[in-house]
Amino acid sequence: MEIFLxxxxxxxxxxxxxxxxxSLLVASAATAVWLAVGQFVLNVPAWSxxxxxxxxxxxxxxxxxxxxxxxxxxxxxxxxxxxMSSTERDAISAGTTWWEGELFRGNPDWSMLHNYPAPVLxxxxxAFIDGPVETVCKMTNDFEITHxxxxxxxxxxxxxxxxxxxxxxxxxxxxxxxxxxxxxxxVLQKLATVSGVLASTVGVPNSLGPxxxxxxxxxxxxxxxxxxxxxxxxxxxxxxxxxxxxxSDAGAIPDRGTVCMGEWQGKQVLGMRLTxxxxxxxxxxxxxxxGLAFKLDDPEQLLxxxxxxxxxxxxxxTDIQGVDxxxxxxxxxxxxxxxxxxxxxxxxPIDYIIGGEKMAGQGWRMLVExxxxxxxxxxxxxxxxGAKLAAMSxxxxxxxxxxxxxxxxxxxGIEEPLARIAGNAYLMxxxxxxxxxxxxxxxxxxxxxxxVKYHLTDRGQKAMIDAMDIHGxxxxxxGPSNYLARGxxxxxxxxxxxxxxxxxxxxxxxxxxxxxxxxxxxAELEAASLSDQRKALADFDKAVFGHIGFAISNVFRSIWxxxxxxxxxxSPQRDATAQYYRxxxxxxxxxxxxxxxxxxxxxxxxxxxERVSARLGDMLSELYLCSAALKRYDNDGRPAEDLPLLQxxxxxxxxxxxxxxxxxxxxxxxxxxxSLMKAxxxxxxxxxxxxxxxxxxxxxxxxxTPSETRDRLGHMSFLTDCDNNPLxxxxxxxxxxxxxxELVAKVSKAKGQKVPFIWLDxxxxxxxxxxxxxxxxxxxxxxxxxxxxxAINVDDFDSDELVxxxxxxxxxxxxxxx
Numbered sequence: 164m165e166i167f168l169x170x171x172x173x174x175x176x177x178x179x180x181x182x183x184x185x186s187l188l189v190a191s192a193a194t195a196v197w198l199a200v201g202q203f204v205l206n207v208p209a210w211s212x213x214x215x216x217x218x219x220x221x222x223x224x225x226x227x228x229x230x231x232x233x234x235x236x237x238x239x240x241x242x243x244x245x246x247m248s249s250t251e252r253d254a255i256s257a258g259t260t261w262w263e264g265e266l267f268r269g270n271p272d273w274s275m276l277h278n279y280p281a282p283v284l285x286x287x288x289x290a291f292i293d294g295p296v297e298t299v300c301k302m303t304n305d306f307e308i309t310h311x312x313x314x315x316x317x318x319x320x321x322x323x324x325x326x327x328x329x330x331x332x333x334x335x336x337x338x339x340x341x342x343x344x345x346x347x348x349x350v351l352q353k354l355a356t357v358s359g360v361l362a363s364t365v366g367v368p369n370s371l372g373p374x375x376x377x378x379x380x381x382x383x384x385x386x387x388x389x390x391x392x393x394x395x396x397x398x399x400x401x402x403x404x405x406x407x408x409x410x411s412d413a414g415a416i417p418d419r420g421t422v423c424m425g426e427w428q429g430k431q432v433l434g435m436r437l438t439x440x441x442x443x444x445x446x447x448x449x450x451x452x453x454g455l456a457f458k459l460d461d462p463e464q465l466l467x468x469x470x471x472x473x474x475x476x477x478x479x480x481t482d483i484q485g486v487d488x489x490x491x492x493x494x495x496x497x498x499x500x501x502x503x504x505x506x507x508x509x510x511x512p513i514d515y516i517i518g519g520e521k522m523a524g525q526g527w528r529m530l531v532e533x534x535x536x537x538x539x540x541x542x543x544x545x546x547x548x549g550a551k552l553a554a555m556s557x558x559x560x561x562x563x564x565x566x567x568x569x570x571x572x573x574x575x576g577i578e579e580p581l582a583r584i585a586g587n588a589y590l591m592x593x594x595x596x597x598x599x600x601x602x603x604x605x606x607x608x609x610x611x612x613x614x615v616k617y618h619l620t621d622r623g624q625k626a627m628i629d630a631m632d633i634h635g636x637x638x639x640x641x642g643p644s645n646y647l648a649r650g651x652x653x654x655x656x657x658x659x660x661x662x663x664x665x666x667x668x669x670x671x672x673x674x675x676x677x678x679x680x681x682x683x684x685x686a687e688l689e690a691a692s693l694s695d696q697r698k699a700l701a702d703f704d705k706a707v708f709g710h711i712g713f714a715i716s717n718v719f720r721s722i723w724x725x726x727x728x729x730x731x732x733x734s735p736q737r738d739a740t741a742q743y744y745r746x747x748x749x750x751x752x753x754x755x756x757x758x759x760x761x762x763x764x765x766x767x768x769x770x771x772x773e774r775v776s777a778r779l780g781d782m783l784s785e786l787y788l789c790s791a792a793l794k795r796y797d798n799d800g801r802p803a804e805d806l807p808l809l810q811x812x813x814x815x816x817x818x819x820x821x822x823x824x825x826x827x828x829x830x831x832x833x834x835x836x837x838s839l840m841k842a843x844x845x846x847x848x849x850x851x852x853x854x855x856x857x858x859x860x861x862x863x864x865x866x867x868t869p870s871e872t873r874d875r876l877g878h879m880s881f882l883t884d885c886d887n888n889p890l891x892x893x894x895x896x897x898x899x900x901x902x903x904x905e906l907v908a909k910v911s912k913a914k915g916q917k918v919p920f921i922w923l924d925x926x927x928x929x930x931x932x933x934x935x936x937x938x939x940x941x942x943x944x945x946x947x948x949x950x951x952x953x954a955i956n957v958d959d960f961d962s963d964e965l966v967x968x969x970x971x972x973x974x975x976x977x978x979x980x981x
Contacts, residue, residue, distance in 0.1 A: 166207070173197050178719040184270065187712060191219040225704065233704035240703070241691050243766050258535040258609030260679050261601045266747075266786045267680035269717045269755030273735040273744055276790055281798040282600050288346035292879070295326040296353055300881040300888070305358040306643040313498040315364060324396025329368040332375055337390035344536070344602035348544040348595050349879045355548025356555075356880040356890065359653045362545050363499040367445045368393070370537030371530070371661075373400040373454040373478055373517075380476075380518040380529055389452065389478065401446040402454035403439065403504050404530065410663070414527060420475065422461040422523075425510040433465060433520075434512045435477070441504045443660065448491045448502040453479040454517070455506075456526055466513075472524035477515045485509040497653035532607055534661070539598045539612035542657050546623030547591040548880070549650050553630035554588040555877040556646055556890055557581055558866040559897040561633055563954045565920060571633070572867045575856070580629035582859035585866045586811035587622045588876055593795030593812070594619060594788050610676045614784045617667040624654035642958020646890045669773035673780035677758055677769070680783070683710035684762070710759075717756040721844040724749040739806060740793060743813045747789055750820055753844050754782045757827065760840060764833045772832060781823035785816045792816070804872045807861040814858065821849045869898055889953070896950030903947040909935050923948035 176197050180190045198215055201207035221227045262279075265271045284292070299322055308315055315323075323329060331347050333339025342350075347369055355362040368374060374393050377386055392398040409415040418439035425434045439457055447453070459475040461468065481488050486509060491502040513520045517529070561572030561581055571577050598615050601608045631638040631651050638647045658664045662671060678685050683706045690702035724732070729749035734741040758779060761769055769775065792812040799805060824845075831837030866873055884891040903923055910926050911918045913935045918926055927944035930936030936944075963972050 166201075173201075178723070181712075181716045181719040182723065184712070184716050187708070188223055191223055195219070222708075228708070229700055229704045233700060233707060236707055237691060237700060237703045240687065240707075244688065244691055258532055258607040258612075258675075258679070261604075261606045261608050261611060262597070262790060263608070263610050263614070263676065263783065263787055264680045264682070266751050266783060266790065267676065267755060267758070268682055269713075269720060269752040271747065271751050271790075273733070276794055277735060277797055279597075279600055279604070279794070282343070282345040282596055282603065284346055284349070285343070287340075288342055291340070291342070292346075292350060292353065295322075295328070296350055297881075297883065299323065299326075299328070299361070300353065300357045301883065301885050302887075303357050303361055304643065304887040305360070305649060306641075306645070308358055308360050309496060309498060309649050310641070313493075314500065315360060319361070323365065327394065328365045329396055329399075330374075330394035331369045332378070333390055333394045334378065337386065338394035339390070344540050344599035345596065348540050348547075348599045351541060351544035352548035352551065352595075352879045353881050355545045356552040356882075357888070359497045359545070359549075359649055359656075360499045362548065363445060363497075366541040366545060367402075368400050370541040371534050372402040372537075373452055375533045375537060376402075376454060376476060376517050376529060377478075379533060380522055380525075382514070382519045384514075385478065385517065385519075393452075398451045399446055399449050400452050400454060401444050401450040401504075402456075403441040403444045403447065404456045405443045406439070406441055414474070416456060416458060416474065418455075418457040420457045420459040420477075422459065422463070422465050422472075422513065424465075427510065427512050432512050434510055435459065435515075437477075437479070437506055437509045437511065439504070439506045443492065443501065444504055445499060445501045447488050447504045448500045450481055450488060450504075453481050453486065453488070453504060455479050456530065459523055461523075466520055466523060469524075474526035474530075475523050476517045476526040476529055477511065478517060479506070479509070479511060479515065483509060483511065494656050495652045497649055497656060531609065535607045535609035535612045536602055538616050538661050539602055539608060542661060543591075543595045543598065543615040543619040546619040546657055547588070547595045549623045549654065550584070550588040550591050550626040551877050551880045552646065552650060552890065553626040554584050554866060555873075555880055555882065556893060557584055557630045557633045558863075558873070559893045560637065560954060561863075562867040563893070563896055563900050563951055564637075568919070570867070572863060575860075577633055578856075578859050578863040580632055581866065582811060582862040583815075584626045584629050584633075585862050585876060586808060586815055587626050589795070589805075589808040590788055590792050590812035590816065591619050591622055592876075592878070594791040596798070597791040597794050610672065610679055610783075611787065613662070613667050613671045613675065614787050616661060617664045617672065618784055618788060620654075620657040621664055624658055627651045627654045637955070637957055640957035640959075642960070643887075644889045644953065644956070644958050646893075668780060669777040670770075672784060673776040674770060676780065676783050677762065677776075681758065683707070683713060714756070714759045717752050717759070718843075720752040721749075721756045724752055725844045725846050727847070738801075740796065740809070743789065743793065743817075746817060747786060750782065750817075750824070751786060753824060754779065754786065756844065757782075757824075757840065760836065764836055774830065775827065775832065778823040778827040782820055782827075785820035785823070789813055789816045789820075799875060802872070802875075804865075804870070805875065807858060807865055808872070808876065811858055811862050825849055869901070892950065893954055896947065896954055899943060899947035899950055903944050906930065906936060906940050906944055923951065 173194065176193055177190065180193055195215060198207065198211060221231050262276060265275060299319060302319055302322065327340045330339035331342040331350065333341065335341045351362050351366050354365055373389065377389055389398060393400060404416070406416050406418055408417045418441070420435040420437045422433070422435055424431055425436065427434060437455070437457060439455060455477050456474060459472040460470060461472055462470055464470060479486060485506055487505040488502070491500065494501055516522055518525070522529070558572070558581060561577055562570050564571050572581060594615050598608065598611055601611060627647065627650050630647055634647060638645070638651070641648050678688065686706035687703060687710065690699050690706055693699035693702065729745050732745045732748040734744035736744065761775055761779060765772055765775065792809055796805065796809045828837040828841045866876060881888060882891050882894050884895045907918055907920055907923070907926055910930045910933065913933050923944040927936065927941035931938070931941050963969070966972055
């Protein structure tokens, strides 16, 4: 019995060492010490030292370890390692890893997260938002843009060009604004609360496109020519990647270019003949310079290299003969300039390649690296702006609009979606800010950008659906006073573009994350691909034994956490948020362990097991979103009054994470593995309880009441009460209605009966007659009644106004008709 207890204690010692991730040498020494204790205290047999030596010595002596274990493992690994295309290799190697890598390690260092600098706008950036951005928002009438013009009016186009809206990413030396990613995000968020067309028009030139590619890869001549013109709005750029035959699978583009000699401006020059057919290209109908992605061939080897060079990016002026632009798509009644572009046998000089001929065939890597930045800003910002619009409008409307003699926001059926909207808006803003922090620190976060693209556009769409449910008839009747309908209609656009969300979830997030974020997998792959056998063995030995120790650590951490030990894990705070840090410690260890299990049992087939990848990706994503919410709370100064919003966001994300974990293990494709892992990492089961109704009530009540918390939730929304901004008018009405409630209560008390909260102008007259209201009080009630009816009423039109083809309208008979 004593020997048995000693063995259990030995396992515990190994577990503690593994939990704290001590080195192999430390583990060997600790087990030797325990063996010595057992020999002297319990008469453990001396031959046990032979077992220890047979295990410890080969593992700790590098040469022996490599000869006995690593060489065979390397050979086996090379046979089973998944095949990767060149585009997959470029995608995996492009970009950088940041905080998401820490989450993947199973032991996140929370001090690292909180030491990242809180983003701050410079004086110049703040002035731009307070000045030109505010001005263009006041100029914008979204109903005119979307219903009457199907475009921005000329004066807004010119204002955008004159004030550098298309030059936020361009460096000052070329005349650009050179704003931070954080500033770009907030500019787009504010524009998105006014008009999706406006936000998209500004966002695209500052995302993936000629400006971004030129600054990173362009020749000096290309930069000097194009960047100042782009900064001044003299050129309108677009970037053409998607083809009818290649949407999400961008690497399969059929558009071709052939290196050849040809005539250009009266001279024979080395160039390319290009043929393309692209669609879904934003700004293509009005672009003056077309960034084009195509596959380049050099059959005569005029460039001196391979015949098939691969994906290449070039700048094509759209006034060249053979370039076809101008026609438009019509995406869900949000008519930003988007359309096809085609070219048939268009000849251009070879130096039209971005970066010159040396960058021929390097286009895919260029695109992936730049996309990881642009995808982390534009669509997440637009989605976050939409969620803030939903939050600020729905919370105000729910307080102003009454049914059954109470504000509809007091009804539990409304509280639930209202809390979802507010909690999602809080979480999304945190995720957008943390991502732009990474970009501003110089990172190119390919995995993070995929996470926020998918999850923020998805949550943004759901927020708009909830907002429409709350507004009811107010939301569905189009017109100048409707601030929701176009955003609701257009939400699927963001879900679809720049990598459809289904693809992003099922393939991209974890497909890149498993290799890029794992501390050892990429090193193993790179070592196995080396031709130098000595270096390959040395590098693989280091990586694979690091991986083994990492996996053992996560086994012990997951077991301990599964029995409740996560409650004793490290947290940077001791307040109400501590429990969340500790839960994230648990799920981070689970993710790390299950990733190794999936890769070990599924091998190269993992990339085809999209549901496995999706659920592991969901776990990583929710860990990141929770981190972002905690970081936001910390950046805001940890205001206690904001805690319900933070708690809602965290409880919602953790619930989604647990669903992904449970579904992964319930459906794991290798028989028995899911059941074994469930017994190992959740022996007590997973908590199934979601957030309670009380938390929904707290959040709903919080956001229906003007406060600093509500202001922070709607930060950088366009809430100015002015013409063309019904959202701003609604915020004024919210304040007036709350003030009016006290005045109506005064009149009710004076009359000795409760006065219905309607016809506030009549109540104002009664209150004056009775002497219980001042003239200022009466004016407030009259103003509140005007605002209340504006909030409730919807637009109506003459029938002829709604007919697009006016020629089909029958002429009305006149009195003098024959």
